[in-house]
Amino acid sequence: MITFGILSQIAALFFTLLSMGLLLSGLGRNNVRLVQAGKRGLLSAMAATTLASIALLSLFLTDSFQVEYVASYSDRALPLFYKITAFWAGQKGSLLFWAWVLSLFIGMVIFNNRKEPDNRNTPYVYLVLAGTLSFFLFLLCAVSNPFDTLNFLPRDGQGLNPMLQNPGMIFHPPILFFGYIGFTVPYAYAIAAMITGNTGVDWIRKTRVWNVLSWIFLSIGIILGGQWAYVELGWGGYWAWDPVENASFIPWLVSTAFIHTAIIQERRGIMKVWNMVLIQLTFLLCIFGTYLVRSGILQSVHDFGATGLGGYFIIFMVIATIGGIYLLAESYNEFKTPGSVESYLSRESTFLFNNVILLALAFATLLGTVFPIISEAVTGNKLTVGQPFFNQVNTPLFLMLVLLTGICPLIGWRKASVSNLRRNFLRPAITALLAGIIMAAFGIRELYPLLAFTLSAFVGATIIQEYITAIRSRKKLSGESSALAGLKLLWKMRRRYGGHIVHFGLAMMVVGIAASSAYKLESQGTLRQGESLSIGDFVLKYESFRQYEKYNRTIYAATLGVFRDGTRIDEMEAERRYYVNAKQPTTEVAIRSTLVEDLYVTMPGIGKGNEITLKVAVNPLLIWIWFGSGLMVLGGILAIIPSRRKKS
Amino acid sequence: MEIAIFLIISAVLMAYTLLPAFRPAEPLLLDVNALQRRRNALQQEKTHNLKAIKDIDFDLATDKISTEDHEELRTLLSLKIADAIEAEKRLQEEEKV
Numbered sequence: 102m103i104t105f106g107i108l109s110q111i112a113a114l115f116f117t118l119l120s121m122g123l124l125l126s127g128l129g130r131n132n133v134r135l136v137q138a139g140k141r142g143l144l145s146a147m148a149a150t151t152l153a154s155i156a157l158l159s160l161f162l163t164d165s166f167q168v169e170y171v172a173s174y175s176d177r178a179l180p181l182f183y184k185i186t187a188f189w190a191g192q193k194g195s196l197l198f199w200a201w202v203l204s205l206f207i208g209m210v211i212f213n214n215r216k217e218p219d220n221r222n223t224p225y226v227y228l229v230l231a232g233t234l235s236f237f238l239f240l241l242c243a244v245s246n247p248f249d250t251l252n253f254l255p256r257d258g259q260g261l262n263p264m265l266q267n268p269g270m271i272f273h274p275p276i277l278f279f280g281y282i283g284f285t286v287p288y289a290y291a292i293a294a295m296i297t298g299n300t301g302v303d304w305i306r307k308t309r310v311w312n313v314l315s316w317i318f319l320s321i322g323i324i325l326g327g328q329w330a331y332v333e334l335g336w337g338g339y340w341a342w343d344p345v346e347n348a349s350f351i352p353w354l355v356s357t358a359f360i361h362t363a364i365i366q367e368r369r370g371i372m373k374v375w376n377m378v379l380i381q382l383t384f385l386l387c388i389f390g391t392y393l394v395r396s397g398i399l400q401s402v403h404d405f406g407a408t409g410l411g412g413y414f415i416i417f418m419v420i421a422t423i424g425g426i427y428l429l430a431e432s433y434n435e436f437k438t439p440g441s442v443e444s445y446l447s448r449e450s451t452f453l454f455n456n457v458i459l460l461a462l463a464f465a466t467l468l469g470t471v472f473p474i475i476s477e478a479v480t481g482n483k484l485t486v487g488q489p490f491f492n493q494v495n496t497p498l499f500l501m502l503v504l505l506t507g508i509c510p511l512i513g514w515r516k517a518s519v520s521n522l523r524r525n526f527l528r529p530a531i532t533a534l535l536a537g538i539i540m541a542a543f544g545i546r547e548l549y550p551l552l553a554f555t556l557s558a559f560v561g562a563t564i565i566q567e568y569i570t571a572i573r574s575r576k577k578l579s580g581e582s583s584a585l586a587g588l589k590l591l592w593k594m595r596r597r598y599g600g601h602i603v604h605f606g607l608a609m610m611v612v613g614i615a616a617s618s619a620y621k622l623e624s625q626g627t628l629r630q631g632e633s634l635s636i637g638d639f640v641l642k643y644e645s646f647r648q649y650e651k652y653n654r655t656i657y658a659a660t661l662g663v664f665r666d667g668t669r670i671d672e673m674e675a676e677r678r679y680y681v682n683a684k685q686p687t688t689e690v691a692i693r694s695t696l697v698e699d700l701y702v703t704m705p706g707i708g709k710g711n712e713i714t715l716k717v718a719v720n721p722l723l724i725w726i727w728f729g730s731g732l733m734v735l736g737g738i739l740a741i742i743p744s745r746r747k748k749s
Numbered sequence: 750m751e752i753a754i755f756l757i758i759s760a761v762l763m764a765y766t767l768l769p770a771f772r773p774a775e776p777l778l779l780d781v782n783a784l785q786r787r788r789n790a791l792q793q794e795k796t797h798n799l800k801a802i803k804d805i806d807f808d809l810a811t812d813k814i815s816t817e818d819h820e821e822l823r824t825l826l827s828l829k830i831a832d833a834i835e836a837e838k839r840l841q842e843e844e845k846v
Contacts (some may be wrong), residue, residue: 105751112759116766123770133777137769145762223779301793368804370797427775513808514801515822518815567811576811701755 103168106156112137113149113200114143114238121231122376124224124230125525136219143231151239154201157194157247161187166255170247171192176260177682178653184373186271187261193247193411198275199391200237204280209235210286225293233285236417245410260653261683269329270302277349281387283315288336288384290723291377292687298427298435300373305363311743312360317737319353324730335624335688335703339726342491347470348390355384358459361452366647368514371640373436373457374429380423386463388418393470446517451509458502465494503611504570506604507533509558510567528566533559555613560608564601590626591739599740616700622719629712633664637719639700640664641673646711655679656689659704659713663693675704699723788840794833798826 120142127135154561157170161184166172174194189198209229214223241247264270276556287308294304327339328348340346359379362372392414427435442449469486536558536570537551545551566589571594575586591598624636628643635641642662649656656678658679676689693700699720706714802823810818 102751105755108752108759112755112762116762119766123766127777130774131776132774134769134772134774136777138767141769143764148758148762219777301789368797368800370793511813513813514804516818517813518818521813521815521818570811571807580812638830660830711776 102156102159102165103161103248106160107246109149109156110197110238110241110246110248113146113204113698114151114242115152117231117235117238120146121228121235121268124228126165128221128224132229133219134342136224139224139231140227143204143207143234144211144229145232146231146238147208148203150197153241154188156199157197158185158188159247161185164258166258167250168247169249171252172251172255172258174258174261176653176682179258179261179266180652182271183261183266186265189274190261190265193241193245193249195274195278195394196237196240196245197247199278199282200234200241202233202275202278202499203230203237203285206282207231216743222293222297222299223433224287225296229289229292230285231329233289234414240410240413246399257682260680262655263531263678263680263685263687264333264685265317266680267329267333269325269332273322273325273329276325280317280319280322281352282313282747284320284352284380284383284387286311287315287380289674291380292425292428295377295432295436298432300432300435302367302370305366305376308742309363312356312363313737313741316353316356316360317734317741318354319349320737322437322735323353324727324734325597328727331728332690332692335690335705335716337621337701337703337716337720339723342466342469343487345394347466348393349655351467351470352383352386352390354459354463354466355379355386358463359383361455365452369451371438371442372401373438374433377429378438381421381429382449385418385421385425387713388421389683392418417427438662446512446519448509448512448514448517448530451505451512455502455505455509458498458505462495462498465498466491469494499611500549500556503553503556503560503608506607507556507563508606510563510601529562531560532562545613547619550552550615550619553611557608557611557615560604562665564608567601568598571649585725595739596740599738602739603738604736606729606734606736609725609729611729612712613722613727613729615724616722620721624717625715626717627706627708627712627714629710634715634717636700636717636720637698638665639717639719640704641715641717643713643715645714653681657707659707659711659715661691661702661715663700673700673701673702675713677704677707694724696724697722784840784844788837789836791833791840795830798830798833801827 120139123135123142124535125141126140127133160168160171161175163183164171164175164177167177170193171187172188172189175184179187188194207227210226216342217223249300275395287304288302290308296299324344326349330341330490331339331348344443351696356379359376360581362376362379365372366376392411442453444450469490472606473485475482476482507529511529512522533555537555540551540554568590571590572583572586575581576583579586581589624634628634630643630646633640633642640663642664643659644662647658647660650657656676658674658676661673661675663673668728671693673691673693675691677686678689681687688703689706691702699718701716701718701720703716704713705716708714805814805819805822805826808814809816814822
């Protein structure tokens with residue numbers, strides 16, 4: 102299988118380069134047959150990459166430890182499930198996974214376009230896609246080959262990092278990669294549009310589903326990453342502004358800005374140049390994200406394996422950047438639009454402000470992330486900026502973004518009159534004010550949390566008001582019942598209401614983030630059996646201790662009774678695990694989640710006579726973050742459900 | 750054995766890839782000419798403005814813009830559509846000539 106895997110990778114690279122040659126000669130000779138052959142070349146590359154991936158998977162499943170990558174990330178005792186996920190646990194496998202998924206996405210693009218005749222635009226789309234694929238295949242063949250063998254046969258592998266043996270890790274990396282890779286498709290269409298001078302909205306329409314779907318994948322990937330950090334790392338939080346977290350968050354911010362301005366281009370035919378800039382930036386940041394995760398340039402909890410790939414990624418990004426700038430400069434006059442935003446009081450202008458804030462957030466996060474590299478280049482010392490920097494800079498920007506999220510649904514396109522605004526804003530503003538007063542009455546005095554709750558209430562109120570007004574107006578026109586009108590509106594205007602659901606989810610997340618960050622309670626103590634530790638309204642009683650074996654680990658578990666007001670309301674089990682082949686034991690977090698708060702328990706130490714050390718936290722409203730993010734994803738999905746085309 | 754299987758698969762993929770190249774050459778659907786581009790631009794202008802009218806109708810129904818603003822914008826957009834239709838007609842006549 103090793104030889105088969107290596108040869109398959111080489112074949113994939115060969116077919117990709119062959120396809121590029123065929124596409125170029127098809128364009129040069131104006132021959133559709135060569136373009137068709139080029140597309141088939143890409144499908145062959147997809148088949149070869151799939152074979153290489155199957156080869157690597159089978160090496161993991163058959164414990165082929167003569168392969169260095171398999172020996173580094175698997176062992177005999179590793180459960181089957183994690184042997185599969187070990188595929189993308191390290192740098193080499195991740196690169197093969199990138200190439201495989203990209204080749205599959207290219208196959209999907211070819212399949213989607215199967216009924217359309219090839220014009221001068223499509224070969225360029227495939228050329229950009231093939232160029233990106235060939236870069237990753239080149240890395241696999243020449244620099245970072247997952248099929249490299251050891252010159253001895255180890256009896257067992259080193260095993261998978263225990264932190265990665267978590268269900269969240271099964272889906273988090275591949276879904277994040279789907280997001281990163283998905284943005285290659287709109288990028289390819291944008292580049293093709295610039296080369297051929299197709300200034301219309303076609304490329305945006307054709308890639309809308311790819312844009313939103315990639316954004317959804319990126320969102321799910323980020324959320325799963327946060328949840329993994331929360332349940333696995335045991336420090337009680339979900340987001341630490343870690344470089345790799347930021348690497349996925351920055352393209353998410355820019356792609357969010359792009360999704361908003363793409364709507365303006367679709368509706369108004371303006372901002373064409375800006376959209377070209379944003380999609381290129383999103384793509385480059387996705388590549389940068391992959392580079393950051395896998396180059397080892399910055400230290401991070403995600404730095405599971407690092408080799409010298411950095412130079413290749415930098416060359417690729419420089420070529421893409423210079424090429425993009427050149428094409429944009431060349432086609433600037435064609436893309437420049439005479440139209441403009443007519444009024445500051447219009448939805449377009451709120452979208453523009455939101456763009457400014459999203460990009461400011463992206464820039465601040467990027468600056469904080471790469472600051473160690475900059476400081477090392479300038480001063481020779483690697484200086485890092487911590488959470489306080491990101492929180493201080495980003496929190497006010499986020500709050501402004503939340504405010505705009507609330508304002509946007511209440512303003513019409515093109516022009517809104519002051520009297521309408523006054524009328525529309527009255528109720529949401531009163532709701533927000535009341536929410537603020539109630540929060541203040543309950544003792545919330547810190548500025549940022551108070552603003553976060555108030556603005557979230559404002560967003561929620563504007564969306565609900567907008568929906569109710571639309572239902573009323575539909576009822577008036579159609580005579581339908583409120584429920585039917587509401588459902589029909591949701592379905593018929595799913596792009597609009599999908600967006601509103603995303604915004605509602607964001608408001609819920611903001612509430613969860615503000616509450617769990619500002620009002621977190623923490624406690625710590627060492628207990629003997631029968632002793633208790635209290636935190637907030639809860640008392641945790643150490644009731645029993647047991648030790649057992651499961652799969653590839655020995656588990657030490659402490660059972661804790663949870664008491665509130667003297668009544669035993671629940672039971673929790675905090676664990677300490679010793680994995681086969683792992684040097685350090687790991688803690689397994691016990692979490693009791695309700696709508697109001699999370700009780701979060703870790704057991705960092707076990708002493709003589711099964712004496713345990715507990716770290717306990719109460720995170721208020723934390724579950725709202727997961728619910729809110731779930732709503733955001735659902736809203737995104739609703740917005741891209743295609744409408745049935747009417748037969749003309 | 751591995752190499753033999755790989756060679757067979759590669760040969761099949763190669764044949765699959767190159768097959769269209771041996772068929773008689775056909776031109777690509779050429780890029781639209783200037784006239785067609787102009788026609789497409791006018792078509793887009795019409796579509797944009799029609800959509801914009803739908804949007805402001807919805808905005809009026811949900812009380813986001815005043816009746817006066819709606820009327821003013823609707824008139825403006827309708828005029829733009831009328832201009833586009835007029836330009837399309839002129840283009841058709843030019844084509845006939």
